[in-house]
Amino acid sequence: MNLRLRQLGKHYGDVPVFTNVSLDVAPGEFVAIVGESGVGKSTLLNCMAGLDNWDSGAVELDGVDIGALSEDQRALLRREKVGFVFQAFHVLPHLDVAQNIALPLLLLGQHDDARVLAMLAAVGLDGLGTRLPQQLSGGQLQRVAIARALIHRPTLLLADEPTGNLDPTTAAKVMDALVAQTREHGASLVLVTHSETAAARADRVLHLSSEGIRA
Numbered sequence: 316m317n318l319r320l321r322q323l324g325k326h327y328g329d330v331p332v333f334t335n336v337s338l339d340v341a342p343g344e345f346v347a348i349v350g351e352s353g354v355g356k357s358t359l360l361n362c363m364a365g366l367d368n369w370d371s372g373a374v375e376l377d378g379v380d381i382g383a384l385s386e387d388q389r390a391l392l393r394r395e396k397v398g399f400v401f402q403a404f405h406v407l408p409h410l411d412v413a414q415n416i417a418l419p420l421l422l423l424g425q426h427d428d429a430r431v432l433a434m435l436a437a438v439g440l441d442g443l444g445t446r447l448p449q450q451l452s453g454g455q456l457q458r459v460a461i462a463r464a465l466i467h468r469p470t471l472l473l474a475d476e477p478t479g480n481l482d483p484t485t486a487a488k489v490m491d492a493l494v495a496q497t498r499e500h501g502a503s504l505v506l507v508t509h510s511e512t513a514a515a516r517a518d519r520v521l522h523l524s525s526e527g528i529r530a
Contacts, residue, residue: 320372324336347506357476366393
């Protein structure tokens, strides 16, 4: 997945969130974005996925200008090519672990129990597929979120502070699973984080401020 941002700008009313953000992410590259609270890191990630709109510039995924797509077209593009890991997990409490992970496949009209079982094992949740989310720890829930984001083998994974609510030991395990799985499938990874330890795992670290983005 080639991700390109060109002179991207976003503001709320008269207040700029960020301006002049230009960025290229190569296929298979792991890029970490760091910056102070309030500079728009999560908003930028949402723009990359087409979940939020911007006021200037362009976002391209594999040469497709997603700003020119309808909401339905953006949703279909995300469903097929993008995975998203949120800090707050966003698992569905009435579904068990395996069912939560399988959701992206079901949305694509696919059913692959073997792939779900393999993904459970890959993120260290082997044997926990029938448990409900409330029976899991925070670290386990985050691994469910990672497995769900990767199960349909997206070419781009976007992760918003995936270790922000975790202790250092659990955070390290979550990052191990995240990096190992994206590397195995050749996916590009863009990680927004406050963690220097997590950012240090990246191929490249970029700093976001209200004026733009820099190495």
